[in-house]
Amino acid sequence: MIFADPPYFLSNNGITCHSGKMVSVNKGSWDETKMSIEEKIKYNRKWIKASKKVLKDEGTIFISGTLHNIFVVGVALELEGFSIINNITWQKKNPPPHLARKAFTHSTETIIWTKKIDFKKYKFNYDLMKTINGGKQMKDVWTFSLTKKNEKKYGKHPTQKPIELLERIILASTNESDLILDPFNGSGTTGIAATKLNRRYIGIDIDKSYLDITVRRYKALKGLE
Numbered sequence: 270m271i272f273a274d275p276p277y278f279l280s281n282n283g284i285t286c287h288s289g290k291m292v293s294v295n296k297g298s299w300d301e302t303k304m305s306i307e308e309k310i311k312y313n314r315k316w317i318k319a320s321k322k323v324l325k326d327e328g329t330i331f332i333s334g335t336l337h338n339i340f341v342v343g344v345a346l347e348l349e350g351f352s353i354i355n356n357i358t359w360q361k362k363n364p365p366p367h368l369a370r371k372a373f374t375h376s377t378e379t380i381i382w383t384k385k386i387d388f389k390k391y392k393f394n395y396d397l398m399k400t401i402n403g404g405k406q407m408k409d410v411w412t413f414s415l416t417k418k419n420e421k422k423y424g425k426h427p428t429q430k431p432i433e434l435l436e437r438i439i440l441a442s443t444n445e446s447d448l449i450l451d452p453f454n455g456s457g458t459t460g461i462a463a464t465k466l467n468r469r470y471i472g473i474d475i476d477k478s479y480l481d482i483t484v485r486r487y488k489a490l491k492g493l494e
């Protein structure tokens with residue numbers, strides 16, 4: 270299974286609210302908005318194509334994004350020979366307020382779940398999801414809080430995902446010992462959730478300081494500090 274949380278291309282010098290304070294929306298140079306729509310499609314097609322090469326035929330990809338990039342990602346997936354299984358909505362229990370008051374409060378992120386179009390069989394732990402959901406079919410709207418403070422104590426990453434979100438994804442689509450790849454590792458949330466659930470993990474990131482956070486989180490999890 271591959272989980273990818275690629276750049277959103279939302280860093281446009283705007284402002285947002287974080288812990289009650291007004292802060293810049295900018296995430297880092299990796300998230301700048303200079304690309305044209307064609308370049309954004311090209312960028313996403315490139316990593317999706319590379320991912321397809323290493324993904325087993327029964328494997329699936331989960332891609333997380335916001336309104337800034339998720340539609341482009343959907344186009345890129347179809348152009349690279351993927352079909353969409355689900356459009357999962359992460360509903361945030363505690364979203365920050367919309368400071369400009371010019372739109373509804375942004376309180377969701379989308380996670381596209383996708384498979385190779387030419388292969389019918391793919392791994393889905395349907396029964397486990399139903400059990401976790403109290404015996405009822407699991408729906409495609411998942412409610413989780415924003416990433417908790419104690420998950421950020423090994424270093425700050427601007428777009429760190431909650432561990433419980435990754436645990437749900439991993440439990441749904443893999444079994445113990447399966448190999449998981451995250452080509453946009455960030456602070457390593459996917460790897461931490463994978464390790465907790467006895468899966469193997471490979472993470473890639475362009476920024477070494479984020480890999481250093483990942484190593485610190487891993488050592489803490491394993492009691493190696």
Ligand SMILES: C[S@@+](CC[C@H](N)C(=O)[O-])C[C@H]1O[C@@H](n2cnc3c(N)ncnc32)[C@H](O)[C@@H]1O
Nearest residue numbers: 274299428429430453455456457458474475476
């Ligand atoms: C949205 S963040 C991922 C956050 C991650 N899911 C977490 O929970 O911490 C995207 C990450 O992709 C990395 N990145 C951007 N461009 C990249 C590239 N071309 N190759 C590898 N990593 C890249 C950034 O450094 C950033 O850490």
